[in-house]
Amino acid sequence: MDTHLPFNVRLDPFATLGLAPSFVLDVPAVERRHRDLSRALHPDRFVGTSSSERRAALAKAVEVNEAWRLLRDPVRRAEVLFSRVGIPIDHQPATEPAFLMEILELREALGEAQAAHDLGAITRLSTAVAARARLLESELAEGFESARDDRDRLEPLVGRLGQLRYLQRFLDQVRAIEDDFN
Amino acid sequence: MAYSDKVVEHAENPRNVGTLDKNDPTVGTGLVGAPACGDVMRLQIKVGDGGIIEDAKFKTFGCGSAIASSSLATEWLKGKNLDDAGKIRNVDIVEELNLPPVKVHCSVLAEDAIKSAIEDYRRKQAQKQLP
Numbered sequence: 001m002d003t004h005l006p007f008n009v010r011l012d013p014f015a016t017l018g019l020a021p022s023f024v025l026d027v028p029a030v031e032r033r034h035r036d037l038s039r040a041l042h043p044d045r046f047v048g049t050s051s052s053e054r055r056a057a058l059a060k061a062v063e064v065n066e067a068w069r070l071l072r073d074p075v076r077r078a079e080v081l082f083s084r085v086g087i088p089i090d091h092q093p094a095t096e097p098a099f100l101m102e103i104l105e106l107r108e109a110l111g112e113a114q115a116a117h118d119l120g121a122i123t124r125l126s127t128a129v130a131a132r133a134r135l136l137e138s139e140l141a142e143g144f145e146s147a148r149d150d151r152d153r154l155e156p157l158v159g160r161l162g163q164l165r166y167l168q169r170f171l172d173q174v175r176a177i178e179d180d181f182n
Numbered sequence: 183m184a185y186s187d188k189v190v191e192h193a194e195n196p197r198n199v200g201t202l203d204k205n206d207p208t209v210g211t212g213l214v215g216a217p218a219c220g221d222v223m224r225l226q227i228k229v230g231d232g233g234i235i236e237d238a239k240f241k242t243f244g245c246g247s248a249i250a251s252s253s254l255a256t257e258w259l260k261g262k263n264l265d266d267a268g269k270i271r272n273v274d275i276v277e278e279l280n281l282p283p284v285k286v287h288c289s290v291l292a293e294d295a296i297k298s299a300i301e302d303y304r305r306k307q308a309q310k311q312l313p
Contacts, residue, residue: 089218090218092217092218093217094214094215094217095215095217097213100213100214100215100222101213103215103222103243104213104222104224104241104243107222107243108241159217161217162217162218163217165217165218165219165220166215166217166220166222167220168220169219169220169221169243169244170220173243
């Protein structure tokens, strides 16, 4: 997976969509806003306008899409929030060995379930991991809320984000396996 | 992204995938992860008499480049003594596999895994010599 900054840091996706920066988002509402803005910026609405207006609308539409892509995903959203206060997210503290061990065991169990075509086991693993991901997300939400823009209080949350990525990768793998089976 | 032929070759036919007994005192285990992307890599060495690595195994859950990096690392480790094994650098892996800049961190992960396996082996040996 790529570790370079996944977005243009000059661009604040919250501002682009007219939102206050927050980890807790009403995702369906944000999706509606993305859709409304995209409609308003659609090239069909700019037929007959000057080429600079058309270019500006297109650039804005790209920005709106990118903002939605970043904010709908909790991991990317957290990355945006860390970047806003200047916390680097590409140099992360090492993951605790016990957690790594757990992830490795989960991945091995998933591999075995896949080899055995055991859909029940895959579902059980995926349900358990998804529940942990949700727990981490709510811990992140609480952390972001109480730390506000205080760097020193936000910094320890970067490790939580790392853990969430491992779980997300696991769930990506589950989806890939399910696609394979279907 | 286009993978180099060597990456594809290792990713499709990974060498030395497997597990060694982590409780064996002659086995060193390195377990590392990349929190920036969620990849996990376990690399193990079995050290024979005379300090020569006689077997190496790995298990990597991650992208093709991470699998290829660890697969190549196990190939290089076999037959080396620990000091030479510790000299394997991620840039050697990058060069051999033609990894693009965005995949360099996969080779870093492999180097970390080698070092941590060697460290684990040495720690076990040191413990054995305690009275």
